[in-house]
Amino acid sequence: MTPHERRAALEQIGAEVSACTACRLHEGRTRAVPGEGDPNTEVVFVGEGPGFNEDREGRPFIGRAGGLLERMLGSIGWQREDVFIANVVKCRPPDNRDPEQDEMDACAPFLRRQLEVLDPAVVVTLGRFSMAAFRPGARIGAVHGSTAPVDPASGAGDALTFSMYHPAYALRNPAVERESFEDMAKVPGVLLQSRERRAAAGSAAPTTTMTTAPAAAAPAALAPVAASAIASLSAAEQAADDASQLTLF
Numbered sequence: 001m002t003p004h005e006r007r008a009a010l011e012q013i014g015a016e017v018s019a020c021t022a023c024r025l026h027e028g029r030t031r032a033v034p035g036e037g038d039p040n041t042e043v044v045f046v047g048e049g050p051g052f053n054e055d056r057e058g059r060p061f062i063g064r065a066g067g068l069l070e071r072m073l074g075s076i077g078w079q080r081e082d083v084f085i086a087n088v089v090k091c092r093p094p095d096n097r098d099p100e101q102d103e104m105d106a107c108a109p110f111l112r113r114q115l116e117v118l119d120p121a122v123v124v125t126l127g128r129f130s131m132a133a134f135r136p137g138a139r140i141g142a143v144h145g146s147t148a149p150v151d152p153a154s155g156a157g158d159a160l161t162f163s164m165y166h167p168a169y170a171l172r173n174p175a176v177e178r179e180s181f182e183d184m185a186k187v188p189g190v191l192l193q194s195r196e197r198r199a200a201a202g203s204a205a206p207t208t209t210m211t212t213a214p215a216a217a218a219p220a221a222l223a224p225v226a227a228s229a230i231a232s233l234s235a236a237e238q239a240a241d242d243a244s245q246l247t248l249f
């Protein structure tokens with residue numbers, strides 16, 4: 001698929017999303033949020049669903065959580081325009097509640113088609129629901145910062161998935177924010193790893209010149225994480241998983 005064809009295919013999916021009435025979430029939306037980014041990227045970030053600002057603007061991750069995501073991308077020398085950003089559900093759940101299973105099922109074909117078009121080397125999931133779409137049964141407190149092969153049925157034919165906390169949760173928890181910067185620092189290495197897998201499998205050559213140099217350290221402005229904070233995070237893993245979904249955006 002040429003870059004032009006890829007862009008056209010993504011625009012077609014976006015147009016279908018904007019007109020979609022396949023689940024109840026269309027009733028309360030201001031604008032659907034199909035996703036945006038570089039059609040030729042090697043890395044796709046997948047969040048959970050639009051929030052208040054995203055619903056108004058029709059763009060993903062533009063609020064405070066989006067600001068943090070951009071800072072984390074900046075810490076590895078990337079900009080949001082270098083990647084593609086999408087969500088598991090494309091319309092805002094009322095009052096930012098969790099998306100329900102039938103809503104995620106109804107919306108899944110859009111993300112699958114986007115991944116088929118983009119053919120990314122890496123799918124970075126942000127939060128528990130997007131992680132569950134690629135690593136069923138996993139717990140984010142246990143697997144954040146780690147990779148797994150992507151099931152080709154997801155649409156990403158030959159990719160690694162990398163799990164991260166949702167930036168909105170990181171905004172409310174300095175220990176998680178610190179860990180999220182550390183997780184993000186691993187992403188260029190995951191891209192290199194996936195490129196090597198794809199080359200060995202005879203898959204497509206890299207389509208970008210995204211830097212994979214070692215990432216900068218987390219910003220000095222972030223307070224060091226006390227060992228006790230890490231310990232309590234581990235002990236409260238399930239609570240964190242739950243809390244991360246209470247006010248996502």
Ligand code: SF4
Pocket residue numbers: 017018020021022023024025026032089090091103106107
């Ligand atoms: S959330 Fe997805 S399936 Fe539901 S109405 Fe919006 S685009 Fe359609």
